Amino acid sequence: xxxxxxxxxxxxxxxxxxxxxxxxxxxxxxxxxxxxxxxxxxxxxxxxxxxxxxxxxxxxxxxxxxxxxxxxxxxxxxxxxxxxxxxxxxxxxxxxxxxxxxxxxxxxxxxxxxxxxxxxxxxxxxxxxxxxxxxxxxxxxxxxxxxxxxxxxxxxxxxxxxxxxxxxxxxxxxxxxxxxxxxxxxxxxxxxxxxxxxxxxxxxxxxxxxxxxxxxxxxxxxxxxxxxxxxxxxxxxxxxxxxxxxxxxxxxxxxxxxxxxxxxxxxxxxxxxxxxxxxxxxxxxxxxxxxxxxxxxxxxxxxxxxxxxxxxxxxxxxxxxxxxxxxxxxx
Amino acid sequence: xxxxxxxxxxxxxxxxxxxxxxxxxxxxxxxxxxxxxxxxxxxxxxxxxxxxxxxxxxxxxxxxxxxxxxxxxxxxxxxxxxxxxxxxxxxxxxxxxxxxxxxxxxxxxxxxxxxxxxxxxxxxxxxxxxxxxxxxxxxxxxxxxxxxxxxxxxxxxxxxxxxxxxxxxxxxxxxxxxxxxxxxxxxxxxxxxxxxxxxxxxxxxxxxxxxxxxxxxxxxxxxxxxxxxxxxxxxxxxxxxxxxxxxxx
Numbered sequence: 001x002x003x004x005x006x007x008x009x010x011x012x013x014x015x016x017x018x019x020x021x022x023x024x025x026x027x028x029x030x031x032x033x034x035x036x037x038x039x040x041x042x043x044x045x046x047x048x049x050x051x052x053x054x055x056x057x058x059x060x061x062x063x064x065x066x067x068x069x070x071x072x073x074x075x076x077x078x079x080x081x082x083x084x085x086x087x088x089x090x091x092x093x094x095x096x097x098x099x100x101x102x103x104x105x106x107x108x109x110x111x112x113x114x115x116x117x118x119x120x121x122x123x124x125x126x127x128x129x130x131x132x133x134x135x136x137x138x139x140x141x142x143x144x145x146x147x148x149x150x151x152x153x154x155x156x157x158x159x160x161x162x163x164x165x166x167x168x169x170x171x172x173x174x175x176x177x178x179x180x181x182x183x184x185x186x187x188x189x190x191x192x193x194x195x196x197x198x199x200x201x202x203x204x205x206x207x208x209x210x211x212x213x214x215x216x217x218x219x220x221x222x223x224x225x226x227x228x229x230x231x232x233x234x235x236x237x238x239x240x241x242x243x244x245x246x247x248x249x250x251x252x253x254x255x256x257x258x259x260x261x262x263x264x265x266x267x268x269x270x271x272x273x274x275x276x277x278x279x280x281x282x283x284x285x286x287x288x289x290x291x292x293x294x295x296x297x298x299x300x301x302x303x304x305x306x307x308x309x310x311x312x313x314x315x316x317x318x319x320x321x322x323x324x325x326x327x328x329x330x331x
Numbered sequence: 332x333x334x335x336x337x338x339x340x341x342x343x344x345x346x347x348x349x350x351x352x353x354x355x356x357x358x359x360x361x362x363x364x365x366x367x368x369x370x371x372x373x374x375x376x377x378x379x380x381x382x383x384x385x386x387x388x389x390x391x392x393x394x395x396x397x398x399x400x401x402x403x404x405x406x407x408x409x410x411x412x413x414x415x416x417x418x419x420x421x422x423x424x425x426x427x428x429x430x431x432x433x434x435x436x437x438x439x440x441x442x443x444x445x446x447x448x449x450x451x452x453x454x455x456x457x458x459x460x461x462x463x464x465x466x467x468x469x470x471x472x473x474x475x476x477x478x479x480x481x482x483x484x485x486x487x488x489x490x491x492x493x494x495x496x497x498x499x500x501x502x503x504x505x506x507x508x509x510x511x512x513x514x515x516x517x518x519x520x521x522x523x524x525x526x527x528x529x530x531x532x533x534x535x536x537x538x539x540x541x542x543x544x545x546x547x548x549x550x551x552x553x554x555x556x557x558x559x560x561x562x563x564x565x566x567x568x569x570x571x572x573x574x575x576x577x578x579x580x
Contacts, residue, residue, distance in 0.1 A: 101434030
């Protein structure tokens with residue numbers, strides 16, 4: 001990953017939503033990230049990122065390797081920023097043990113104490129947090145995530161989805177003010193996903209600050225309306241998800257078409273305004289279009305009219321990487 | 332809902348957690364086998380010599396065999412296996428976060444980890460070596476010397492190798508390098524090397540308690556106990572600083 005340490009502060013491509021009316025709970029942001037850069041040797045994992053987050057659910061969206069987990073680790077104090085400042089509840093978690101007690105983290109890596117049962121693991125999390133009734137809280141947290149506290153099986157024998165839920169329960173056990181969930185929906189089935197997303201919203205509505213990362217666009221739409229988009233270690237967009245979605249829908253799309261006469265099809269598509277650009281390589285046609293819906297409706301009738309046989313029509317950039325690339329290039 | 336965890340409470344939590352993580356059937360079985368085999372060798376050699384030679388010579392041979400096998404191999408290796416794993420395993424498998432990201436000071440976690448290491452490794456070494464000293468039947472001096480040297484050696488090695496587990500990725504390799512190269516070679520040819528070898532202190536305890544001259548065993552009993560205690564304290568301080576500055580995955 002590349003990045004310049006002297007680069008200017010990135011300007012969000014989406015203006016942030018209007019601030020909520022001031023209230024006691026939102027007087028000060030729970031998370032403050034100021035011009036933070038994190039390098040590992042020559043590799044810049046996070047570059048000059050700034051944002052603040054208050055109560056509610058905020059989704060951190062970015063492809064794998066974008067720097068999401070590094071950002072989360074810095075928020076928790078697990079690693080120190082190379083430059084800039086990260087504060088949670090006004091303090092640095094790396095230095096203030098009381099702040100560490102107000103954070104709940106479900107890390108991305110599939111690491112649990114495999115010889116413990118789910119109850120033992122979550123109860124231990126409660127004791128290490130100094131909660132008043134670790135046993136009761138452990139049972140309550142496990143119930144939140146639909147796990148049985150009496151299950152005698154060790155977590156080492158659990159499925160990926162069950163392990164994710166154990167991590168979530170452990171993150172909830174201390175009733176944290178800031179809940180950091182790194183790809184928490186990975187491995188969950190659709191029913192569990194819905195259940196977890198609903199739980200996130202309940203917690204957010206209750207005044208907790210939830211930061212939830214994902215690399216799945218549609219998942220983010222359901223997690224939170226407030227999004228932070230990270231790509232190549234930079235914050236490339238932040239604000240309301242619906243505006244981000246509109247922006248992404250407006251971007252040019254590239255589609256690969258295999259046919260028995262690519263040149264003839266290319267001239268027809270451009271001539272009729274269905275494509276904005278085309279490149280031909282043997283029988284493969286690469287089309288750029290701003291109106292993907294119109295292209296989708298027109299390609300078959302035009303081919304049929306010209307007597308051209310279509311073999312394949314595939315969008316080549318309908319993935320998050322291309323969306324992020326587009327957002328980065330726009331900056 | 333969440334509060335701070337007191338130092339004593341944090342020691343108990345870290346100790347309980349790490350004992351559970353350290354005790355695996357494979358580890359205990361393998362190390363018990365090593366301890367029992369070495370102990371049998373010590374006992375059999377001492378008894379064999381005792382039948383042919385005088386009691387004094389049998390004692391000398393018993394002490395020599397005990398020092399060379401028990402305190403050069405069993406005590407440091409057993410301590411290395413458990414102590415390096417105390418933090419090393421948690422770092423390796425990504426579970427250190429469940430102790431680190433908590434409202435607890437760092438020093439109780441270090442003390443708890445050391446106590447966990449000692450709780451597991453001391454019985455694994457002390458029992459077979461004491462039994463060997465008893466079977467050797469060359470006098471009660473060897474039994475008491477073995478018990479004292481085993482306790483001092485185990486406590487000191489555990490603290491040093493626990494620190495090693497926090498400082499390096501391949502702590503077992505570094506630990507074996509220390510045992511074989513530093514304690515085995517450098518300590519014998521350099522005065523500084525000798526003072527930085529725990530083996531010199533355990534051998535000195537045996538020499539002092541039995542009255543038998545031993546290579547690298549010329550320190551007073553007081554020195555042989557006080558210096559390892561200082562080593563343990565230094566290892567605690569360094570481990571605490573390291574844990575505080577660690578990048579946790």
